[in-house]
Amino acid sequence: MATTPEVLYQSLFAFVVLFILARIMGKRQVAQLNFFDYIAGITIGNIAASWSLDEIRDLHAIIALLIWTALSLIMSWLQRKSHRARLLIDGRPTVLIRNGNVLDGNLKKAKLDIDEMMLLLRTKNAFKLADVEFAILETNGTLNVMRKSDVEPLTPKAAGIPVLSEREPRVLIVDGNVMEQSLDRSGYTKEWLYGEILKQGAKRFEDVFLAQVDSNGSLYVDLYSDPQKEPQVKEKPLQAASLKKIQADLENFALETKNPEAKALYTTCSQQLQEVIEKVGPYLKG
Template sequence: MNELSIVLIRGLVGFFLMLILARMMGKKHITDMTYYEYIVGISIGSIAAELTFGTEVRMSNFIVGMIIWAMLPVIISQIELKSFRFRKLTEGKTTILIQDGKILEKNLKKESLTVDELMIHLRQNNAFKLSEIETAVMEKNGQISVMKKSDAEPLTPKYVGLVVEQEKHPRIVIIDGNVMEKSLTNYGYTKDWLLGEILKQGARDFSDVFLAQIDSMGNVYVDLYNDRLNMPQIKQKLLVAANIKQLQANLVNFSLQTENQNAKEMYQTYAKQMDKLMEEMAVYLKE
């Protein structure tokens, strides 16, 4: 038997031996990973370290070893997709830790989980009171999922039959003082409108803003480079400017939406007057 064949056999034996040992250790030691992902991560790291310092071993043997340990998880994943029994064998199964509000001590012992460790997992799921928990399950990857009792769940609009507008994902509209105009227009707002909003929150111009985000409801979060700009003593002037700028933006929007030509011209005229007013006030607002 040649040397590479020996490496192959040893690699296979080592893999399945470590898989068995990992199963014996329990799920709490492999959080966020499957058993074989856990052992492969450790083993490939060890092989790579040995490759660096073990100069007496052939390079080809190291390469074959790493290929074996890298390919086995891929092969196992494909088999798991086709076989439930094999998946149960390699990944294990979920374990119920709390059922109908009662802690199952035998299952805690089975997973080598102490009460303190259980409480840590429950608190991470925002469940501080055992009396509020209906079910807790340890998943195959070591995570614990919690379902609270119905009367302990937070009240939502759905429970009270309240219809609310469905929100979409928020968008970043200013980065390092640069306006992301595409993101802004996707929500139907103008650059002038955005300027009015950031003025309300203490900025003098777009260049004062490090980051700004807008949600689908039109609420704008603003983070300034110099947070002291948002001090109350300078905010009054900026608020006046913001209101004027927002009024101008609204007039522009009205002119675009109306089909009445007279109304369109009137809105555009007043919008230009607001623009002129802002230019005249600019000197005083900067003081």
């Protein structure tokens, strides 16, 4: 039976050996973890398993577990605090493809063959080497790929097409309850929300399990039960809700524009429409 000093010495020695072996084995990806962290975790688990099977003494198991855990935490701290420590522990990223050319020497250093590199490329939807301008193997084993410009998907920016900026989608109804604060922040009213859920088959807010609005004003509605037939939507509440939506949109436009003249115009139109809504509102109920 090993003595306590022997367990201390053996744990320290095994930790160093395991680190060296992990560096030698290279940057193979293991569930997005640093490879050494992965095998250190396995080792800690094996110590705990041996302890639970009474293969080692309690004191020795506790010492070994504490040492492995402490050393792993120390290495993690060093990685965060020191650039040199990160280079020593993790190494450097390895360029596998540069200017469309596969770097054979770097491929060997990374201990990858062509088939493994192609597999990593396919995970990035890069099936043709001819389409790849640059590829780099990160220190955690993931491969990042930059495609050649002429095979990149055409974006609105590249085509010079102006698009509206996206904003955070907001959940407006959960379990039949209207999220008042979220509704206020989205710039819409309860009347608008009620009109929108009527269009999608709900008769009241309590019929809605979930509702979410995107930055374009499109409302996704999930009902507790799918309607079996087309709902009989009342036209008057819908018209009132539509007017409220237009009025809310005008207010949003006034807040978002930086043009003083446009801001004043949107504000005036919103106020005038609000007056119209107050006058015709009683006729659009029920």
